[in-house]
Structures are given as structure tokens and as C-alpha cells.
Amino acid sequence: MGKVFADISMSLDGFVAGPEPTIDDPLGKGGVRLHEWVFKLKDWRAPHGRTGGETGPDNDVMKESTANTGAVIMGRKMFSGGQGRWKDDPNADGWWGDDPPFHVPVFILTHNQRESVPKEGGTTFNFVTDGIESALSQAKAVAGNKDISIAGGADLIQQFIRAGLLDELQIHISPILLGGGTRLFENLGDAKLEKIRVIDSPLVTHIKFRLKK
Amino acid sequence: MGKVFADISMSLDGFVAGPEPTIDDPLGKGGVRLHEWVFKLKDWRAPHGRTGGETGPDNDVMKESTANTGAVIMGRKMFSGGQGRWKDDPNADGWWGDDPPFHVPVFILTHNQRESVPKEGGTTFNFVTDGIESALSQAKAVAGNKDISIAGGADLIQQFIRAGLLDELQIHISPILLGGGTRLFENLGDAKLEKIRVIDSPLVTHIKFRLKK
Numbered sequence: 001m002g003k004v005f006a007d008i009s010m011s012l013d014g015f016v017a018g019p020e021p022t023i024d025d026p027l028g029k030g031g032v033r034l035h036e037w038v039f040k041l042k043d044w045r046a047p048h049g050r051t052g053g054e055t056g057p058d059n060d061v062m063k064e065s066t067a068n069t070g071a072v073i074m075g076r077k078m079f080s081g082g083q084g085r086w087k088d089d090p091n092a093d094g095w096w097g098d099d100p101p102f103h104v105p106v107f108i109l110t111h112n113q114r115e116s117v118p119k120e121g122g123t124t125f126n127f128v129t130d131g132i133e134s135a136l137s138q139a140k141a142v143a144g145n146k147d148i149s150i151a152g153g154a155d156l157i158q159q160f161i162r163a164g165l166l167d168e169l170q171i172h173i174s175p176i177l178l179g180g181g182t183r184l185f186e187n188l189g190d191a192k193l194e195k196i197r198v199i200d201s202p203l204v205t206h207i208k209f210r211l212k213k
Numbered sequence: 214m215g216k217v218f219a220d221i222s223m224s225l226d227g228f229v230a231g232p233e234p235t236i237d238d239p240l241g242k243g244g245v246r247l248h249e250w251v252f253k254l255k256d257w258r259a260p261h262g263r264t265g266g267e268t269g270p271d272n273d274v275m276k277e278s279t280a281n282t283g284a285v286i287m288g289r290k291m292f293s294g295g296q297g298r299w300k301d302d303p304n305a306d307g308w309w310g311d312d313p314p315f316h317v318p319v320f321i322l323t324h325n326q327r328e329s330v331p332k333e334g335g336t337t338f339n340f341v342t343d344g345i346e347s348a349l350s351q352a353k354a355v356a357g358n359k360d361i362s363i364a365g366g367a368d369l370i371q372q373f374i375r376a377g378l379l380d381e382l383q384i385h386i387s388p389i390l391l392g393g394g395t396r397l398f399e400n401l402g403d404a405k406l407e408k409i410r411v412i413d414s415p416l417v418t419h420i421k422f423r424l425k426k
Binding site: 012013014173175176177179183185186188191192193194195198200202205207209 | 225226227386388389390392396398399401404405406407408411413415418420422
């Protein structure tokens with residue numbers, strides 16, 4: 001079996017999204033700065049249909065996560081920024097256009113039922129209304145021996161940690177201060193983490209943990 | 214001239230002290246776990262009058278900070294846990310007994326005037342009532358070419374950062390969750406940090422920053 005993991009960029013002050021996210025600025029004020037380390041990387045550009053890009057330690061970290069991912073689980077807000085009935089959601093098709101960068105089945109947690117939406121390049125969007133355990137077993141059924149990525153947002157990752165369903169968490173610490181926004185490390189009950197690896201580069205520090213069961 | 218620096222242990226969820234600190238539990242609930250990485254180190258034990266201890270990367274980090282420190286500045290709460298008039302403070306002499314581990318002049322920010330208190334081993338406690346700039350110039354006067362340590366608490370370090378008076382900040386991230394307490398990275402205005410070094414060990418990850426001026 002593959003593992004269930006989450007990989008997420010975090011500011012030095014603990015935020016994984018900036019304050020006041022909107023449909024036009026879904027990462028919140030300054031939130032895009034969290035991700036500056038990824039945009040030049042070869043293995044971020046390739047699944048986004050872009051050529052070129054840098055290799056090196058940051059790219060190795062990214063490649064390691066994406067290469068073995070067999071399915072993705074995310075929250076409704078990360079998917080579209082909206083809530084409520086899909087027909088009233090102006091971004092109901094997600095942020096990523098016709099050829100999303102996932103290239104595997106994606107399971108979206110929502111309270112509102114909807115038929116699956118196939119996309120180009122191997123991505124399918126599937127909508128799960130009966131909770132994280134159901135999403136996980138559906139993801140495992142399609143992922144085979146590959147890993148399951150819990151893509152976010154913070155609330156969904158927290159749910160998986162609290163339920164004891166996350167195996168590994170990797171945070172990519174960007175040395176910036178956002179001053180507000182969405183925190184990752186809260187509402188975690190008595191979760192215990194074991195640090196298993198640190199890789200540092202000029203733009204970011206990658207710290208990987210195993211969740212103790 | 215030496216530099217002005219702060220070195221502080223922080224939990225993964227951003228706390229430098231646990232919740233509900235008291236006179237009997239000054240680091241707050243679980244707060245002592247932040248510092249577990251230091252107690253076995255040779256260069257923590259020596260200034261505390263203890264023999265033996267471990268060497269290695271963590272000890273090198275600690276030694277680097279303490280070896281070149283010529284004066285220490287701290288807040289009243291870090292010094293005694295108290296507030297108000299000194300004669301009403303049950304811990305007016307501080308936490309450290311007759312031979313405190315500083316071995317250099319210490320300047321304590323307080324609203325309540327008090328004569329200096331000489332201790333054994335080179336430590337003197339000096340009380341400063343006219344603000345951080347005054348404390349810093351007094352500390353510089355005695356430190357010569359050596360560095361000035363801003364020992365804490367978080368509020369004092371934040372004051373130095375906001376005033377543009379801190380040159381370097383090193384955080385020692387312990388991979389634990391405290392769930393509440395005192396945060397380091399808040400009330401920092403538009404401070405900008407440049408990461409200059411990361412050293413990792415099994416118990417802790419040391420990240421050093423230069424404050425951009």
C-alpha cells in the first residue's frame with residue numbers, strides 16, 4: 001500500500017494562506033509568496049504543461065511527492081473557492097482549466113452531490129459527500145500501490161491528522177511573514193510528529209514528519 | 214562592534230512558551246519540552262555549574278551563541294515572573310540563585326526602579342526603566358566588541374525587531390505541538406527576514422535569520 005501524505009507550504013509565522021482570501025485572490029493577501037519556490041521548478045512546470053525549469057534539491061522534493069501520487073483528496077474550498085449548490089458556484093469547474101495539473105483522480109469533499117467530471121490528461125474530479133473515510137477508501141481503490149495526496153486546505157489536513165489517517169506531513173517553510181491567514185498547526189488534538197528529514201535550500205526549508213499512531 | 218541577536222526555542226505550532234505560565238511553572242504547560250534539546254549539552258551545563266554533557270551540532274550552535282555574548286537584555290517577566298513593585302515580588306531575585314548562568318551583565322527592562330544586584334561568577338543584574346534603546350546602549354557600553362543577547366520573552370524580542378535593533382534571530386524548532394501559549398512571530402510589523410543558515414539534528418532544527426534593515 002502507498003502512504004497518505006500532505007505537502008504544504010507555510011510561512012514562518014505559521015500560515016498556509018494569507019488573510020482575506022477571495023475568488024480573485026484565493027491564496028489571500030501575500031499568499032502567493034508562500035509558493036514562490038515552486039514556480040521555477042521543472043517538476044512543477046511539466047504537469048502544468050510548461051517546458052523547462054530548474055532542477056536541484058527543491059525540484060527533487062517536488063518530484064518525490066508528485067511522481068508516486070496515485071490519487072488526490074481536497075476540500076471544496078480549495079477546489080473552487082465556493083460553497084453551497086454547485087449551480088450557484090461561479091468557479092464550479094475549479095481553478096485549473098481543461099487540463100488540470102493532477103493527472104490522476106481527484107476526490108473533492110463537499111456537502112453537495114455532483115456527477116464526476118472527466119478532464120484531459122488523466123484528471124477526473126469526483127465529488128464525495130460522505131466524509132473523509134469514504135474519500136480515502138475511494139482514493140485507495142484507484143491509487144493501487146501509489147500514494148494518496150491530501151492537497152488541502154488546512155482544515156482537511158487537520159481532519160485527516162485528527163482521525164489518525166495521515167502517515168506523513170511535509171511542510172515547506174518559506175522565510176516570510178504573512179501576519180494573518182489560515183494556520184496549519186491548530187485543532188490537532190494530541191497529534192505527535194516525528195521529524196524524519198530536513199532539506200534546506202535558499203528559498204525554502206523542507207521538513208518532513210511521520211505522524212505517530 | 215558585536216551584533217544584537219536573539220536565540221529562542223519554538224514549537225512547530227509557533228509557541229515559545231506554553232499556555233498558563235505561573236510562578237511554579239514559568240514556561241507554561243508543556244513549555245519545558247521546548248528546551249529538552251539543551252539540557253544534555255556540554256555548553257549549557259558548564260555555565261550552569263554542571264560537569265559533563267554532550268558535544269555535537271546542537272552543542273556547537275549553543276556554544277557559538279554563548280561564547281561571544283558580552284551582555285544580556287531581558288524583560289521583567291522573564292527575570293522574575295512578577296510585575297509591579299519589587300518589594301512585593303516573591304521572586305525578585307530571579308530564577309537562578311547566587312551564581313546565575315549568564316556570567317556577564319544582564320539588563321532587565323522594568324517599570325520599577327531598583328539598584329543593581331551583583332551576583333557570583335560575573336553576573337550583575339541591572340534594572341532599566343527608560344526603554345529598550347537605553348538598555349541597548351548600556352549593554353553595548355559593557356559588551357565591548359562582544360554580542361548582545363536579547364534573551365526574551367517574546368514581547369521584548371518583538372520590540373527589538375519592530376525598532377529595527379535586532380541583527381540576527383535564530384529559532385530552534387522543537388518538533389512538538391503546544392496547542393497554545395506565547396507566539397514569537399506576531400506583532401512584527403513589516404519585518405523582513407533573510408534565512409542565512411539551517412542546522413538540523415534529531416531533536417531540533419536551528420534556523421538563523423538576518424533581519425533586513
